[in-house]
Amino acid sequence: MELRTLRYFVAVAEELHFGRAATRLHMSQPPLSRAIKQLEADVGAVLLVRSAAGVTLTPAGVTLLAEARALLDHADQARVRVAAAAGASTLTVGILGDSADPGAARLADAYRRKHPGVEVRVRDTDLTDPTCGLRAGLVDVALTRGPFDETGLTVHRLRADPVGAVLRADDPLAGRARLTLADLAGRRWFRFPDGTDPVWQAYWHGGEPREGPVVRAVQECLQAVLWNGTVGLMPLGHRPPGDLAVVPLADLAPSPVVVAWTGTGPLIRSFVQLAAAAYRS
Structure with missing residues (x-):
């Protein structure tokens, strides 16, 4: 076997x-x-x-x-x-394509200080796999965001980010202070490929089936809005190019930033503990 x-x-x-x-x-x-x-x-x-x-x-x-x-x-x-006995301990960390974050930088510094002999391998993944290869056994731990199907995983919430609608800057709705999902009814959205985690899809599609261009990466999402005038969602902390705007959504729960894992090794446990501290800073 x-x-x-x-x-x-x-x-x-x-x-x-x-x-x-x-x-x-x-x-x-x-x-x-x-x-x-x-x-x-x-x-x-x-x-x-x-x-x-x-x-x-x-x-x-x-x-x-x-x-x-x-x-x-x-x-x-x-x-x-x-690996530790061989003097070459490694930890493979999956990071979602949109996870450039000050908290991640603090975590990297803390982990390097505590485990100077550990080689951290980073697997950057696109938006079609919010677990960053964790379910497939490609990574030891994932630093990602939700929501997604947590079956079989252990997930610890680090932070929650409000979400807004990303629009062209010249869109009639771009000047509004706040929107609801109903304001976006009937619009074309960027959407994820079939087979993408259904919980993840439902959240980022605003809870409804959507029609529009299929995307896999953050830049593809932004380009879909820029070129096609579609709409979609993104965390408010992200800064889109100047020809795009992000308007807060009043009726969508924040998207959690999380650390997820399946194993129980000492390097994973230490990563989770340090992540919780780094994201509280």
């Missing part, structure tokens, strides 16, 4: 749905189904019962879920310990 396949199985077992698990893992459903079938062949037991309503775990599946979680956690800890 490969660790990657066990991660796939844990995702399906926690989501109880192949489609949702595939979205969580940022992969298509057919290879995920093949991997689970191969895992069942390897262990010699049926692990999941598939139906139109979703998935249920067999007794063997329940047992493997507990064992898989323990194995994956042990593998994460082993990786840190082996």
